[in-house]
Amino acid sequence: MPTRTSTKHSHDDAPDTAESFSRLGSMPDGPGRDALRDEIVEAWLPMADRIAGRFRNRGESLDDLRQVAALGLVKAVDRYDPERGHAFESYAVPTVTGEIKRHFRDHMWTLHVPRRVQELRNRVRVASQELSQTIPGRRPTVAEIAAHATMSEEDVRAGLEALDSFSALSLDAELPGSEDGYSLSDALGSTDPALETVVDREAVKTRLAELPERERTILYMRFFSDMTQSRIAEELGISQMHVSRLISRCCGRVRDQVMRDAA
Structure with a gap:
C-alpha cells in the first residue's frame, strides 16, 4: 500500500x-x-x-x-x-x-418519481428531522417545513407525497388497527362481470327501441324482471306458446340487425 x-x-x-x-x-x-x-x-x-x-x-x-x-x-x-x-x-x-x-x-424507489420530486423529498425529509428536534410531541406542519426549508407549500406537499413513494406496502400487509388480519387486498374491488356485456347492451339498445311496444314489454318482463313465460302470458292475457314465439322472433330479429350493423 x-x-x-x-x-x-x-x-x-x-x-x-x-x-x-x-x-x-x-x-x-x-x-x-x-x-x-x-x-x-x-x-x-x-x-x-x-x-x-x-x-x-x-x-x-x-x-x-x-x-x-x-x-x-x-x-x-x-x-x-x-x-x-x-x-x-x-x-x-x-x-x-x-x-x-x-x-x-x-x-x-419502488415507484418512478421525477428527479425534481426526489430532490423535494430529500429537502422535506431533512427539514422535518431538524424541526422535530425543536417541536417535540407533534409533526411539523406544511407551513413550518416550507419556512424552514425556504420552499413553497406546494413543493412541500409534493415532497411529503414522495416520502410515501420510496417503498411500496405489500397488499398482504395487515392494516394498522385492523382486526382478524384485514389487509389491503381485502379492500380491493374485483372486476364487475357485467362489464363483459356492456358492448352487447349498447349494440342492442337502438334495435330494442325500434320494436313494437308489446314486444318490448315482453322482453323487459322476461329478461329484466325475470318473469316466467307463464306469468307473462297471464299478465298479457295470451297463451304461453304465443309468448315463447314472440320472444324467439324478437331476439332473432334484433340479433340479425346487430350482426348486419357490425358487418
Whole structure:
C-alpha cells in the first residue's frame, strides 16, 4: 500500500497516491498493474466509506452503501487521468457521490418519481428531522417545513407525497388497527362481470327501441324482471306458446340487425 507523505490534504482519509497513479498509467496490462490498481483502491476506501456515511438512514443499509461507494471508487480510479492536473480526490468525490445517488434513483424507489420530486423529498425529509428536534410531541406542519426549508407549500406537499413513494406496502400487509388480519387486498374491488356485456347492451339498445311496444314489454318482463313465460302470458292475457314465439322472433330479429350493423 502506498505510504502517506506530509503533504496537506483536505481530509485525513486522502492518501498521497500521485506517484502510484503515475506508475499505473505507464504500466502495461497484467498482474503487476492489477496489483497496483488494487492498492490504490484500498488506500482510498476510507474516503468512499465516509461518503457512504452521508447517506445513512435513508432506507438503505450502510453496508450496501459502502459497496456502492466502493464501486464508484473503482470507476474513479480506472477513469482518472493525472495528466489533467487535478487531484484525484477532486475527481473521486463527485464520482462516488454520483454512483450512490444513481443507486438510490435506480434501485431504491419502488415507484418512478421525477428527479425534481426526489430532490423535494430529500429537502422535506431533512427539514422535518431538524424541526422535530425543536417541536417535540407533534409533526411539523406544511407551513413550518416550507419556512424552514425556504420552499413553497406546494413543493412541500409534493415532497411529503414522495416520502410515501420510496417503498411500496405489500397488499398482504395487515392494516394498522385492523382486526382478524384485514389487509389491503381485502379492500380491493374485483372486476364487475357485467362489464363483459356492456358492448352487447349498447349494440342492442337502438334495435330494442325500434320494436313494437308489446314486444318490448315482453322482453323487459322476461329478461329484466325475470318473469316466467307463464306469468307473462297471464299478465298479457295470451297463451304461453304465443309468448315463447314472440320472444324467439324478437331476439332473432334484433340479433340479425346487430350482426348486419357490425358487418
